[in-house]
Amino acid sequence: MLESLLRHRARIEDSIAIKVGNDSYTYSHLEALSNRIAYALSNLGVRFGDRVITLIRSPIHHVTTFFALRKIGATLVPVNPRLGIDFLNFVINDVRPSLIIDDYYGKGISMDKVIEDANHGYSYEYRMNLDEIAMILYTGGTTGPPKGAMVHEGSILWNAIITVISWGLTKNDCTIVSLPLYHTGGWNVLLMPLLLVGGKVVLPETDKFDPDWTIQTLVREGCTVYMGVPTMLDSISKSPLFESMDLSHVLFINGGGPLLPNVAQRFINKGYRIFQGYGLTEAGPNNFYIAPERYRDKVMSVGKPLLFIEMKLSEEGELLIKGPHVFKGYWNRPGERPFTEDGYLRTGDLFVIDRDGDFSFLDRKKDMIKTGGENVYSTEVEVALKQLPYIDDAAVFGVPDEHWGEAVVAVVVKKPGFKVTEDDVKKDLKKVLASFKVPKRIIFVKEIPKTQIGKISKRELRERYIKDGFKDVLDEG
Structure with missing residues (x-):
């Protein structure tokens, strides 16, 4: 037809x-x-x-x-x-x-x-x-x-x-x-x-x-x-x-x-x-x-x-x-x-x-993180991160962890002119998220790899984290 x-x-x-x-x-x-x-x-x-x-x-x-x-x-x-x-x-x-x-x-x-x-x-x-x-x-x-x-x-x-x-x-x-x-x-x-x-x-x-x-x-x-x-x-x-x-x-x-x-x-x-x-x-x-x-x-x-x-x-x-x-x-x-x-x-x-x-959408099933017996929806943590005044972009994913089963990890891009530490971000997140949802590791990067239509591959992020910890795009400023 x-x-x-x-x-x-x-x-x-x-x-x-x-x-x-x-x-x-x-x-x-x-x-x-x-x-x-x-x-x-x-x-x-x-x-x-x-x-x-x-x-x-x-x-x-x-x-x-x-x-x-x-x-x-x-x-x-x-x-x-x-x-x-x-x-x-x-x-x-x-x-x-x-x-x-x-x-x-x-x-x-x-x-x-x-x-x-x-x-x-x-x-x-x-x-x-x-x-x-x-x-x-x-x-x-x-x-x-x-x-x-x-x-x-x-x-x-x-x-x-x-x-x-x-x-x-x-x-x-x-x-x-x-x-x-x-x-x-x-x-x-x-x-x-x-x-x-x-x-x-x-x-x-x-x-x-x-x-x-x-x-x-x-x-x-x-x-x-x-x-x-x-x-x-x-x-x-x-x-x-x-x-x-x-x-x-x-x-x-x-x-x-x-x-x-x-x-x-x-x-x-x-x-x-x-x-x-x-x-x-x-x-x-x-x-x-x-x-x-x-x-x-x-x-x-x-x-x-x-x-x-x-x-x-x-x-x-x-x-x-x-x-x-x-x-x-x-x-x-x-x-x-x-x-x-x-x-x-x-x-x-x-x-x-x-x-x-x-x-209401919660998360991709494969992207839900099971940490210490609790379910963490990556999108919820990403929304909390992106609403911080100094965060321009963020992606959250889980990685294998001996103690927690999976650990919550975040890669974030800071807005220009801000100087914040990993502890600063965790402290602010604890004001709006339960403690088990706060990432165990927060990595500052210059950019987060995305597809042409703006999507993020969580699998690629996990692989890069395990391989080299994003050393090629780290933002150490």
């Missing part, structure tokens, strides 16, 4: 669908361009059921290539080029693609070559098989080798339908997609839902996030909704333009991790609407909703499940999800068991439900 989405939208109302820089693309323009790309790809040997790996620089070409592959019935496998050649080789060996479109490493043909050959339209049939695998999205491999999540057409369409209904999106809505198109958030938070209803999507020309450009574009394009990860929203709220420009027309959504209360408060103090979202590659990025006016009073909550989505907690508090938007499983991993016997997806995330029925 996705193969005909652009054509159907163009028939209803041929408005601007996507804008990149000074270039605007209507729905009919996108349909024609994706048709020509489908023709070129089919001439290169791409057939129904094939996998095509993409490392494409141009965001508009990435979008049209996806729709071109849907017309053929092939599967998009977008890869983050920043993960390096070893990661790419792993994905190549795993999915055995019929084609690689590569603007970075020279492992396949370039997108320019595809466009050069895209000189005819492509005749395709309307299909109604929602079980076709539309994308394979690779996880970062934070707990082992990367795994390719098989995202079927039904998952994408149902996520879009549920989002449109639950968040009240219409053809009059506009957004900027700041997340990359090798990430489920880039495709599925707002891009596909807005294309479904005939809205407008602005795609940045570069994958480097610029808070000033984002604010200016939100105002210039009249954007009505915007989703960012915590680092993006923090940067937006710290920009001088945040104070001087009016963003009251924008609904802000945080995803990819909890937003610090003090960051959320900056938006609330300006009278802006904001709420916390939650998602994952395997179940799409949009699963909850809490009205902005309720979020103000409970900024650590994600609210209640969206329409058609069932949620429950396991005995240990793991969030379990069931719905038509959930993925089909992992590519080439028949031994993986991501579902319970009654069909719920195991998210690996620990939640609590309050007496209002609102859900």
Whole structure:
């Protein structure tokens, strides 16, 4: 069905669908361009059921290539080029693609070559098989080798339908997609839902996030909704333009991790609407909703499940999800068991439900630290650290300890101009945390390694701590 989405939208109302820089693309323009790309790809040997790996620089070409592959019935496998050649080789060996479109490493043909050959339209049939695998999205491999999540057409369409209904999106809505198109958030938070209803999507020309450009574009394009990860929203709220420009027309959504209360408060103090979202590659990025006016009073909550989505907690508090938007499983991993016997997806995330029925995220199950018989949620300690006036960033993880079983360790980045010791930090933390939650070791570093979308690999931090104690990034000032 996705193969005909652009054509159907163009028939209803041929408005601007996507804008990149000074270039605007209507729905009919996108349909024609994706048709020509489908023709070129089919001439290169791409057939129904094939996998095509993409490392494409141009965001508009990435979008049209996806729709071109849907017309053929092939599967998009977008890869983050920043993960390096070893990661790419792993994905190549795993999915055995019929084609690689590569603007970075020279492992396949370039997108320019595809466009050069895209000189005819492509005749395709309307299909109604929602079980076709539309994308394979690779996880970062934070707990082992990367795994390719098989995202079927039904998952994408149902996520879009549920989002449109639950968040009240219409053809009059506009957004900027700041997340990359090798990430489920880039495709599925707002891009596909807005294309479904005939809205407008602005795609940045570069994958480097610029808070000033984002604010200016939100105002210039009249954007009505915007989703960012915590680092993006923090940067937006710290920009001088945040104070001087009016963003009251924008609904802000945080995803990819909890937003610090003090960051959320900056938006609330300006009278802006904001709420916390939650998602994952395997179940799409949009699963909850809490009205902005309720979020103000409970900024650590994600609210209640969206329409058609069932949620429950396991005995240990793991969030379990069931719905038509959930993925089909992992590519080439028949031994993986991501579902319970009654069909719920195991998210690996620990939640609590309050007496209002609102859900709140506690921690990744694998990141919960068991120390001296007590459970410590790393996110709780991170929030406490980041709210200290002299801490700019922090990450908390557990390491093996002979006495405690696991010891709580924190790596922190100080704000410029502050001179504090490890004991100073521990003393301040004891004012707000139980003593067993206070890190046994606090390491000052110049920066904390993160992915392009601002996420931290706790596994990498543990490995670096055990290997050399972060000696290459120590801040001894």
